[in-house]
Amino acid sequence: MSSSSDSDAFEAASLSARAVGARGAPYLDDLNPEQRRAVETLDGPVLMLAGAGTGKTKALTSRIVHLLNTGRARPNEILAVTFTNKAAREMKERVGRMLGRDIEGMPWLGTFHAVCVKLLRRHAELAGLKSNFTILDTDDQVRLLRQLVQAANIDDKRWPPRVLAGIIDNWKNRAWTPDKLPASEASAFDGKGPALYAQYQARLKELNAVDFGDLLLHVVTIFQTHDDVLQQCRRWFRYILVDEYQDTNVAQYLWLRLLAGGHQNICCVGDDDQSIYGWRGAEVGNILRFEKDFPGAHVVRLEQNYRSTPHILAAASGVIAGNRGRLGKELWTETEEGEKVRLIGHWDGEEEARWIGEEIEAMQRGTRRQRPFGLDEMAILVRASHQMRAFEDRFLTIGLPYRVIGGPRFYERLEIRDAMAYFRVVTSPADDLAFERIVNTPKRGLGDKAQQKIQITAREHGVPLVEGARILLEQGGLGGKGGAELRKLIDGLARWGRLLGEDTVGHVELAGQILDESGYTEMWQNDKTPEAPGRLENLKELVKALEQFENLQGFLEHVSLIMDNEQAESGEKVSIMTLHAAKGLEFPVVFLPGWEDGLFPSQRSMDESGEKGLEEERRLAYVGITRAEEVCTISFAGNRRVFGQWQSALPSRFIDELPEAHVEVLTPPGLYGGGYGAAAGGVQNSVDARAARADVYNSPGWKRMQARAGQRPLSQPAETRNTVIDMKAVSSHTMGERVFHQKFGYGAVVGIEGDKLEVDFEKAGTKKVVARFISAADDIPF
DNA sequence: TAAAGGAACCTTTTT
């Protein structure tokens, strides 16, 4: 973009010029005809069906710029919602770049949740809240539910609060408030679900708190019950843009329909083939139904792919073609042919990691067929996060720099959550959940009994826990060391609260003070475990992060919404992430390991959602393949360690669905792994397995048929396989067998239930024990 | 009440 046109755009937007039109708008010339249509169709509903890599973000941002440029809308009149903070940030940056300036003036560009928080703060009282409500994360949510479950005398072993949290989440995704729960849900959670849900909502109100689902649901309810608010919002948001529309759930869908109800200026972008969030309530139906929901909608299909080579595209299309009920798109590209998708099988997960490590190093140097690639041009995309460890282990040993994206998040770490709880109690003393978390951290000699006393006192007086604790101390109800420590804590909280109000101490300093004076910092300084130094580092980082905020409250809100790691880690590194996390990203080189039935497609997904689940898994495969620009390598392993146990698996059924013409089957170059575990058949295996690998592809479905016939799936030598299984096999015990247990000593097996044994011990009596902890009596060396 | 050890659970995917 030339500098003169930049300033044109700037002028146009900032002076809110009436009709600059398309003149002097180079961003329009940059678009292909379909993209251009999507950008220029400003009135009425528009559905932009954008396949992978077709320039969807470009079209979306151009549309925003166009709205501003033509004077159709001012920055604050555009509502643009995304699902992730990353997407929102990227859009902001791109719009800013196109306009040639910051877009401070787009307050309504953000995630669904962030936008809803803003709206809800404004109208909190309509939802029975105060505008300074706190946002609970999953952890708080579960703890609160645990209290309710226990209070209702329900066995929280059989009915875990975590499960209830999931159920309630689901209800909220469907926009079911307690009074709108359909009868079909009455039996949920042992029939107590609906009642507990109502109690939970009531308790949240008492705590002046909301959970994630509430953010949307409260706003939807307000819209439905207060027409004036709805009308006002419709006037505010003259144009609505929605990213990743295929991922919207019912609540979000209602929210959008309500807002677009007047002017119908809504533009939804999405790709039904990339709908991968069904498990958290996304409804592909929303996008499939768009034309019915918004009559007269313009539908634009973006089908020219600018990302991947034809082979990669064809492979992806081949897989996704197995799904039914698609809107249907035909992706095409003008890029040069490139390499076929590469397929390779391995003996086990470790060998797979080893091979990929070596392959990455080779590609870094460059090969006969390919240019050299930088490490940050390469990514490994896995189905489930536990697969990452094999790669981390391997890369650490060979010293290959990597970065895990979407791993354990900064704000979810123990020490960070503790520190945050301190801040929360100081800023809102009614936050009982936060108080419970810190009352005995560090150890203050306030165990269960002392905490119960506080609870009882608080309940008697109908006050929050902090206040209850204060009263308890006044009454002299808690003496000794615990009492003194509690006094110190309560006094401290009062003091910090005053400092917060007085504004004499900066909030950054205050935060440091809270952590030091409460003894929290000291606790970690005295901790001898290896993690302690890291945790102290994190605390420092946390306090530093505060500098970017006006005050503690602002910071707390930021954290509750931005749960992702934003560290812009620099340096050349290979990326490792889940397929879900990879959506929206692209890499020249992509590795897709772990394509085995049960792992991918995930068994659980298929068990729980059947054909629907399988289709979502297939879309996940499609997302994975289409992340690759130049080289895409799919791999599977015949054996994998799961929970420390070896398990063998069959190659994924998706491998059979790859169109043969676009796939090249690799054979590993000779003998790695030889010399390693040769006794377990290392060498022989790799020879044998190699033959099979080629075979795998020659006759799709072969392995599964073999397997169904009860034969070995992957051409491992039968003996080897049996050895592996036998060695690791657990429950090979027989009734009456004499066995030994580390703790209970000798006994006889009197019952067998799966992997659990009932053993009559000579000294300890009859007990049920997991077979893993049992060995045959004569195995014990003396 | 806190520390230590054992048993059971676990692995989808996340705003």
Add this chain to the structure above:
DNA sequence: GGTTCCTTTA
């Protein structure tokens, strides 16, 4: 194999 929760023990 790793984590968390629960029991036992000091």
